[in-house]
Amino acid sequence: MALAFTKMHGLGNDFVVLDATRAPIALDEASARHIADRRFGIGCDQILIVEPPRSAEADFAYRILNADGSESGQCGNGARCFVRYVREAGLTDKRRIVVDIRDGQMTLEALDDDTFAVALGVPQFAPARIPLLGFEQAATYRLDDVAGQSVTFSAVSLGNPHAVIRVPDVATAEVEGIGPALERHPAFPERVNVGFCEIVARDHVRLRVFERGAGETLACGSGAAAAVVTGIAAGDLDADVRVDLPGGTARIHWESADAPAVLIGPAERVFEGKLVSSDQG
Numbered sequence: 222m223a224l225a226f227t228k229m230h231g232l233g234n235d236f237v238v239l240d241a242t243r244a245p246i247a248l249d250e251a252s253a254r255h256i257a258d259r260r261f262g263i264g265c266d267q268i269l270i271v272e273p274p275r276s277a278e279a280d281f282a283y284r285i286l287n288a289d290g291s292e293s294g295q296c297g298n299g300a301r302c303f304v305r306y307v308r309e310a311g312l313t314d315k316r317r318i319v320v321d322i323r324d325g326q327m328t329l330e331a332l333d334d335d336t337f338a339v340a341l342g343v344p345q346f347a348p349a350r351i352p353l354l355g356f357e358q359a360a361t362y363r364l365d366d367v368a369g370q371s372v373t374f375s376a377v378s379l380g381n382p383h384a385v386i387r388v389p390d391v392a393t394a395e396v397e398g399i400g401p402a403l404e405r406h407p408a409f410p411e412r413v414n415v416g417f418c419e420i421v422a423r424d425h426v427r428l429r430v431f432e433r434g435a436g437e438t439l440a441c442g443s444g445a446a447a448a449v450v451t452g453i454a455a456g457d458l459d460a461d462v463r464v465d466l467p468g469g470t471a472r473i474h475w476e477s478a479d480a481p482a483v484l485i486g487p488a489e490r491v492f493e494g495k496l497v498s499s500d501q502g
């Protein structure tokens with residue numbers, strides 16, 4: 222299969238972007254894993270597929286596949302790359318576009334040539350919406366069997382599930398121990414992205430994220446939103462927060478409970494290519 226692609230990243234969270242606006246692209250899990258493989262394929266954290274809109278008010282549809290082939294309903298860093306891609310590929314000249322995502326719609330905006338804003342949707346804290354089994358809605362939850370220890374976390378969905386663990390210092394957080402154990406914990410039937418959040422000030426956090434289906438990434442946009450909205454809900458953060466991730470800095474704005482969480486940051490195109498191999502390695 223000769224498949225044209227564009228390689229992009231948002232704060233080091235990297236993507237293979239595929240244009241399915243002129244002809245459908247059907248990728249099974251094995252093909253997605255091959256594309257994402259950093260040795261046998263192209264290499265990326267997620268694959269972003271640009272599709273024709275499914276609803277009247279949308280400009281495009283936006284599909285996300287993780288490196289392990291699983292599909293997600295949200296990718297914040299990818300959304301910033303999405304709007305940059307469609308504008309620079311000449312698929313639209315709009316600065317503000319609406320995209321259909323798996324469970325709704327999202328508005329993406331090019332603020333300038335290098336800065337993009339994504340309204341991720343209204344955060345959902347109800348366990349059934351995350352989904353998280355076995356708990357009534359609460360500010361924090363505790364599981365006692367995570368990598369042999371008790372873990373306390375907040376939980377929220379931005380269109381994808383997030384658990385956020387407060388840590389005193391992200392540099393010493395047990396990302397590789399707790400991350401995969403919580404990602405696959407039975408309490409999360411669709412698995413979960415795991416954020417490790419250090420609060421520096423009411424307008425500044427540091428964050429590392431062990432992503433569902435990709436492992437620790439250099440940045441996670443929906444993870445940044447999850448860390449901030451759970452911090453705001455706990456009364457520990459203000460409405461505008463700087464999020465320092467290993468790959469760089471994003472900003473999150475969340476002004477009220479019924480408002481969408483807004484993610485602001487860069488998006489970069491790195492190279493164009495053509496995938497010619499289909500061997501699974």
Ligand SMILES: N[C@H](CCC[C@H](N)C(=O)O)C(=O)O
Pocket residue numbers: 234266267285287292293294295296297298299381382414432433434435440441442443444
């Ligand atoms: N791993 C995520 C999808 C990518 C999210 C992340 N790259 C972002 O920027 O939001 C999930 O399975 O829900």
